[in-house]
Amino acid sequence: MIVDLRTYTMVPGRLNAFLELYEREGLPIQKRHLGNLIGYFVTETGxxxxxxxxxxxxxxxxREQRRTAMEKDPEWIAYRKKSAEAGNVQHQCNKLLRSTSFSPL
Incomplete structure (x- = not known):
């Protein structure tokens, strides 16, 4: 299993706006294309x-096949444009994680 771990740092005061737009428009598209959402979290400490x-x-x-298909989806393209114009995200960090032989996932 490969896990795509993504951390987005929001512009202060824009977290809720990002989450509202994503839940309403981005998440349904990603679920349709990517399928296996392990979890979605906000930081409480740190x-x-x-x-x-x-x-x-x-x-x-x-992962590559699913993400390539999503990037071609007109709905995803429109969402990404709308999200970028909202100016919520300040920084993004992506990591691909490979599970160990003893991992429960």
Missing amino acids: THNQVVHMWGYESAAD
């Missing part, structure tokens, strides 16, 4: 104004 989410894939090839 660096504030962060969203952390994880998506699971069978392999790197599975």
